[in-house]
Amino acid sequence: MLSRWQTDSFINTICQKLYMGSELKVGDIMTKKVIVIDRERAMVDAAKMMKRCNLGSIVVVNGGAAVGIITERDIVHKVVAMGKKPDALKVTDVMSKPLRVIKPTATLEEAAKAMKKNKIKRLPVINDKNELIGILSEGDLSRLLPSIIDLIEEKALLR
Secondary structure (H helix, E strand, O other), X not given: OOOHHXXXXXXXXXXXXXXXXXXXXHHHHOEOOOXXXXXXXXXXXXXXXXXHHOOOEEEEEEOOEEEEEEEHHHXXXXXXXXXXXXXXXXXXXXXXXXXXXXXXXXXXXXXXXXXXXXXXXXXXXXXXXXXXEEEEEHHHHHHXXXXXXXXXXXXXXXX
16 A cells, blocks of 8 residues: 555645645645554553554643653653663653644744754644644655755756
């Protein structure tokens, strides 16, 4: 099964937006299916979910609202390196907070600047009701880079 990054129609849509001069928005490229875990679950459950789903992070929720994020780095730095017992910890003990988020209407430039400023690799995306609707990662941004470079070169040749 091909991912959405490998489909011609998705790439064509992105390229067309760029070529026509409209700015890409976070909502255009975010991952819409977000894996979440309740903050009261065992930290080991989060690590198992990350392994099973091949993820580097999971958004943490409390009653459906996103309240934090747990990353591989959190587990290494806050559990393993500190010699803590993983079985004794809850997700809330290890997660990063406050959660840095972005709106789907933000530009990719704004998202990249937010990631750089906050030294983070993932930005959960929330709508106007503060509901989690997606996530944007550095990987999402870097996958677009070759297409953006091609378009810049093509536009330069046309001038």
